[in-house]
Amino acid sequence: MSDAPVLTVDDLEVVYRTRDRVVTAVTDISIAIEAGRCLGLVGESGSGKSTIGAVVQGIIPDDGTATATGRVTLAGRDLTPVTDPVWPQVRGRDVTTVFQDPMRSLDPTMSIGSMLNRYTGSAAASIAALARVQIRDAATVLKKYPHQLSGGMRQRVMIALALARGPKLLVADEPTTALDVSVQAEVLNVLREASRDAGCAVLFVTHDLGVARHMCDEIAVMQNGRIVERGPADQIISDPHEPYTKRLMASRITLDTDRSRPVGAPEAAVVSSMEDVLKVQGREGGDVEDRWAASSLCWDDFRGETAAVGAATGDDAVRLVSHVTRASLTVNDVHKTYTSRVKGRKVHNHVLKGVGFEIGYREAVALVGESGSGKSTLLRIAGGIEDADSGAVDSQGVAGEGTQVIFQDAGASLTPWMTVEQLLVERVAHTRTGKDMTTGQMRDLAVRTLELVGLDATIMGARPAQLSGGQQQRVAIARAVVVPPSVLLCDEPTSALDVSVACSVLNLINLLRHSLGIAVMFVTHDLAAARLIADRVLVMTGGEIVETVPAERLAQDITTDYGRRLVDAVLA
């Protein structure tokens, strides 16, 4: 194999034209990848990284809305101009792609075998292809359909498909973003080893610097359509020069992240008075650190309140004691069994086997566990979405407004035809707080809440589809806290978001918890996020809580096998 790069891109510029706007997606892009090497394109949504991925696959829309100029050479073939009709022969042979969403990237009606055999030529070759992506039970997997496989397995199948015909270049477009953190590392290893064995070059598109470091030889950091910094992966990670790269690094959450201040904030800001708090909280989002400091003040307030319990007398003491000592959520010996029929026989799936725990006033507890451990069922039961077979759940707490849930897929949890205002006002109207309020008052409350979650009141008229993923999650959170619940239940609220957006949402949840005085139950696979949000981390396996660890000492104190595995899965 020659040393000439498999892919070279010189001076690429892509411009999108819409009816009223011209947007330059990327400009001045020059990259080269040699066989067997991996180049990471790292950037956030809108940085143009996916556009480059699309160009080298030749799938820039050909309808006059996009123009690309520059020079693309793939495997010695000059593909200039980039919309050249030669692409259909190149795509699928010289270049293939692994996409982000393994749940939907495989045709649901076709068996793995019928998909794979088409590109490998025979069942035997398919078995070998599956073995290369470390699928042991290949013969069985060939007979299965996508919906019968886990996300990690599907993504391995996707990699096997992409490598089946020995491409020169593999484009990996956020291949592990949609996967559980615990399988992310495995799939990355599979991808790296299989592509090295195949000797193909990899263009790895991701928003996650940690993933890029794990995977890539070289990293190019992108911002606003340009490459702002590039170099060997280790150097970019350990010694970033550009402020943007530093900021990206700072928004990565690991098990060493400082829990005392907001993630991604360069330094702690000083906010000294309650007036500052109000000023900061009334402002549109962005200054995370100010808002954080503001919430810390409220937090200090609460500490003062706790201290006052000892000093207070009479009715005050009773009120304060009941405030501070009563648990916000009590789960007592909850059992849940699902019964299904498999081949005519009843199968009992004992999902929860006597789970009990408490979440104190303003406490945050994270619940971690693998898929099927029962943690999501527990969350649904705590949220009143499902009933327990036996046992008791009390979520009335002090505030008396019960629980509210925010989900992973915020877009799907917001009613598509309702405006943000209608979504919030509807929630208020259904609570005790809202009973005596006029529409105008409810609207004011909605505006204030939007500001609290860092959104501008101008989006009141927008519908969910018009919002970005981060904005949707903020609206979902606003709806949950517009009337503060006793407990905010969070079901993997950040796993579908960009790193910096995810980290601002985590900051927001922390902020709300302190400033509104609500307890939080946070269900996740991501130990780093759990550690950041929670005071205590509960580890669940097989329908039981097997371990409770203080968040501060998570990495050291966690002992169970599964817990250790989660610790290892956090890419440093």
Added chain:
Amino acid sequence: MLVFALKRTGALIVVLFFLTATVFVLGKVGNADPVRTYVGVNASAEAVAEAREELGLNNPVYVQFADFVGGLFQGDLGISLATKRHISDDLASALPATLELAFMAIGMSIVIGVLLSSLYTRPGRIGSALRFVFFSLASAPSFLIAMLSVLIFYKWLDGALPAAGRSSYGPYDDGTGFYVLDGLLHGSLTYSGDALAHLVLPAFAASIGPGVALARVLADGITSSMKSPWARTARSLGESEGTVLRRHALRNASSPALSLLAVQAGMMVSALVVVEQVFSWNGLGSYLKTAIGVGDFPAIAAICLILGAFYVILNALVDVVLAAVDPRVRLS
């Protein structure tokens, strides 16, 4: 797959049983006195009593029901009060006539659906013109289409297509009643072709509505399938648009289309009752019309049973086909 089909068949039998029971009960609580219809208004009291005994109406209800079900199993649908003949004999020619027409109409609606769906997915002037024409046709009741097509193809185009009856030659004595099939069995393509030509206009009239509905569902399915992540995967693996459509999109889009087809086909048979009148088609429709006219309840019940069974069996069949097409149905 076999297990799924067996299960579905089991459910089918249960539904058919309830259908039978319902028809039976309706017959019992109905106003019409079967004996009067049988012997005539002026019959003597003895004749009435005799007829009552003969019709088994003196037996307990459960025995009557058992007789009714037992008869069904032997292909005996009871005795027509109007013709005094076994209903099954009466239907021996009417049922194949209607079924042949129904199958042809279902086939045509599939053809219309598939062809039209490609027009829906491909925008263009001719496409939208044809869409408009078909949409207008679909919004007209089937008897109007029937009369229009008689006017155009029979009257104005001077008999380009036959517009009355099932055949220019008459039935074979030992035939199955399905004329196209009979022609093939007897090696006469002329006979089959003639029967087919007779089928075209009535089948077209009955198939326009279901065909257009099918086209819309199929087109929606194909459009969203072509935009799906797995279609993108197929393209990234080097498949052409045509291959993505044939290999992936059609199959994924066919599930909702098949479900719709089952419902539409079931209703189509009812629509045929009207269409048959226009084309002098001696099928169930004509028989039903006579039966309703004279209050011949056993005949009406028999036809209800047949139409109901047709609908239920068709749906069961489609469920099995759906399971074959979509592994998520059969493996979940």
